[in-house]
Amino acid sequence: MLQITNTLSRKKEKFEPLNAPFVGMYVCGPTVYGDAHMGHARAAVTFDIVFRYLKYLGYKVRYVRNITDVGHLVNDSDSGEDKIAKKAKLENLEPMEVAQLYTNRYHNDMDKLNVLRPSIEPRASGHISEQIEYIQAILDNHYAYISNGSVYFDVKKYHEKYHYGTLSGRVIEDMMHGSRDLEGQDQKRNPLDFALWKKAAPEHIMRWNSPWSEGFPGWHIECSVMSNKYLGKYFDIHGGGMDLVFPHHESELAQAQACQDSHFAKYWLHNNMVTINGQKMGKSLNNFITLDELFEGSHELMEDAYSPMTLRFYILQAHYRGTLDVSNAALKAAKIAYRKLLNANILLSKLEHDNVETLDVELNTQVENLLQSLDEAMNDDFNTGIAISHLFALANLINSFHNKIKNINSINEQTFDVLKTKYDLFFSEILGLKEELVVNVNPALEALISLYKQAKVAKEYDKVDEVRKSMKAMGLVIKDTKFDVEWAYEV
C-alpha cells in the first residue's frame, strides 16, 4: 500500500486514485530561458520516480509536465520585460527561438539523466485561447476584475468563500499586514491580488490579443488551464519544487476553485531544494551549477566531472522531501557507490542456479525479506534511500555468491529467480539507473583479458601491468578472482 506525503494535509496519506487504474499527474516544468541546473534535475528525477513507480504498481499514468515558454516578468518593478524576451534581446534571437533552444537543451539533459519523457508536454504559448476562456470564466464568477487592460484575481473576495492559504498554511490576514508596498501595484485593489492577464507595455515582445488588451497571461494561470485540459477538473497528483508552494501553487488552486467551484488536485507533492556546500544555489552566489557544467566538470566549484548517473544516484540516496547538499566529497562517494551497485547487477545476470538445493533457511529468508523490503521502502513515500540500502545488502550477497563465499544453491530456485529479476527491475526500471559506458564484450576486450591471463601464467608482470593500464584507460578494471579473471567498471 502506497503512502505519500500530501502537502495539503502535511501528512502521509494512503494513495487512492480517483479513478483507478488511471492516475493523472501534473508537474510544473521549466521556464525555458536558460540551461537546466541541479534543481531542475532533482525535480525531474523526483517525479520520474513517482511516474515509474506508479506504473510498476500497475497504474495507467498520464503524466503532464508543462513547458513555460511565455515570458513572465523578471520582477515587479521591471514591468516591461519578461525572462524570455530579455534573453532573446541578449542573444539576438526570436523569443520562440530562445524557448525552443532551451527546451531542446532541457530534453537533452533529462535524457542523459534517464528521465522518462512525460505523456504530454504542453506549452503555455500553445494554450493562449484556453487561458483567455479560463480567465473569462473567473471574471464571470466575479473572482477577478479588470483594471486598465489587465485582469487581476480578487484574493479577498475569493477568501470569503474559499480559503486562500490552505496549501501553504498561510494566514491571509497576517499577509495583508506583512506585505510590503511595492512599486507599480496601484492597479490592484489589494497587494495580494495577482495578475491573470497583463497588458503589455509597448516594448514587450511576447503578446497576444485578448478581450481586455494586447498582453500576456499571468504566471499561475497556465498550470490551472493545462492541467484542466489534459487531466480534468479534479485529478490525482500535482507536483513541483517546494519553492512553488507559495505563491504559484496556492494561486493555481485558487484559480481552479474560482473557475470550477470544485476540487483541484487530490495530492500535492513537493520536492525540496538543492544546496551547494551548504549554501542556497543562486546566481549571485556564483554557485549556480548547470547540468552541463557538472557533467563536464567545468564549473570552478567542481573538482571533477560527475556523470549523469552519479547525480541521479546521489539524488536518489536522499529522500525527496529533505534538502540535498551537493559537494565534491558527496558526489565522489556517490560515484563509487553507484558503480558498486552496477557491478553487482552485471554479476547477477551471469549467476546461475543449479537446480539442486542445499537449502540454508536463514539465508533464504534473508534474501526474501530484502526483496520484499524493496517494495515496502518505495511504498513509504517513495523512500528511495532505504530501497538503495537494501540493494546494497543484496549486492553484498550477490558478490558472495559470485565469489562462492556463499553457495547460490543454498537459496531455493524460486528465491533465486525473484532475486534475479527484482534487483534489476528496481535498479534499472524503478530507480532508472543504467550503465553509462556501455562496454561491448568485444574481441578486443576478450583479447586483452586472455593476454592478461597468459602473461600471468608466464609471470611476465610488465605485460600484466600494461594490460591493467589499458583497461583503466577504458574505465575498467581487471579482477583476479579465485576462479577466473574478469572485468568490472572501475570504482
Place this chain on the structure above:
RNA sequence: GGUCGCGUGGCCGAGCGGCUAGGCAAAGCUCUGCAAAAGCUUCUACUCCAGUUCGAAUCUGGACGCGACCUCCA
C-alpha cells in the same frame, strides 16, 4: 519582521518512543608477484538545557544555530 521546516558519527544521509539503516572515508585481516576487486572485522552518533516516560535521536517547552518562503526561482 511574519510563516514554515531542519540541526544525526571524519563526510553524505535514513530512522521519528525500546530492536541503535546504508554509502563514502579510515584501520586491520583473507586473497595476491604487487595490486585491484570482493569478503570479513573495527570505528557507535544524534546542537544545548529542562521536562514527559520504566525507557527519547525520536514526544513537550525553551535556548542557540541553519535554511526555505513572504519578490523571479526546481
